[in-house]
Amino acid sequence: MPHGFIDYYITGVLYPEKYLFASRVVAACIVAVSWAGIAIRVKRR
Numbered sequence: 001m002p003h004g005f006i007d008y009y010i011t012g013v014l015y016p017e018k019y020l021f022a023s024r025v026v027a028a029c030i031v032a033v034s035w036a037g038i039a040i041r042v043k044r045r
Contacts, residue, residue, distance in 0.1 A: 015023045 011017055011020060
């Protein structure tokens with residue numbers, strides 16, 4: 001039974017359920033790279 005918005009509306013629509021772990025890893029990497037980029041820009045100032 002789905003417990004939230006993403007489980008109910010997004011899983012299986014934007015990506016197949018079998019790639020759930022891989023999509024979470026990719027999303028986490030995108031967030032980490034964006035935070036690192038912001039940190040670098042702030043440090044250069």
